[in-house]
Amino acid sequence: MTTAAPYQLARAAALFHALSDETRLAALALLQDGERCVCELQEPLGARQSRLSFHLKVLKDAGLVRDRREGRWAYYSLDLDVLREAAGALASLGAIVPAAARPPRLPVVLTGCCA
Amino acid sequence: MTTAAPYQLARAAALFHALSDETRLAALALLQDGERCVCELQEPLGARQSRLSFHLKVLKDAGLVRDRREGRWAYYSLDLDVLREAAGALASLGAIVPAAARPPRLPVVLTGCCA
């Protein structure tokens, strides 16, 4: 495998995009202690139905939450694995162990003006 | 302190926004083994001067990178502390230790239709 980087970057970028909004982060925070019904989220998030639905869809498309339909209610819950996937992406940038302290990856040869 | 959440969310959202672009993630990846001159980044990122400058500014405004001017060159480097800050935000959403396994935070009372 030579060209895995582009895909991973695109996926990581998509994850971070889903995380890049205050309302969505607040929603994820509310889901921390378990599944919540959409109607329970509206007031604490200060988001009306349509807007909340939009943001939940962004989170769902990124895989960060799952939804479950029950009667006329919809319940959302965190997908911790995907949250960890995001943490992993961050870690691979050196957030946990700096690159200098890790086994070297494929070297990237950089050429530029400032020889 | 009662209302710390809004600020933290805004800051976290800003960090994730800076991370939500492929070109910027690739730039951060290139900076992993240390400081790089702007001119070294252009080719591997496939971004010309103006565009690269824009993305580096986004990263810098978020605090994820520092810049240093030397003569007519500009060098950028990672700020690992800020990268860790992002990792911390993710962790606080349960990415590392699920909320269920942590000491409880202030309870949030949710009211909704689905009694």
Place this chain on the structure above:
DNA sequence: CTAACGTATCAAGAATTCTTGTTGTGTCAA
């Protein structure tokens, strides 16, 4: 069966972000 409800989806406009080309600024070399 009908009406009210909870939610998703769509459409249109607003806002934000990104790209490209251009201009400005400081630095170095001749």
Place this chain on the structure above:
DNA sequence: TTGACACAACAAGAATTCTTGATACGTTAG
């Protein structure tokens, strides 16, 4: 001093994302 260079910053348009209100759909209550 002049010209080339590396870079930032700006300006204008393109693209994307977000918000709002409207509509559609399945579900439950009456």
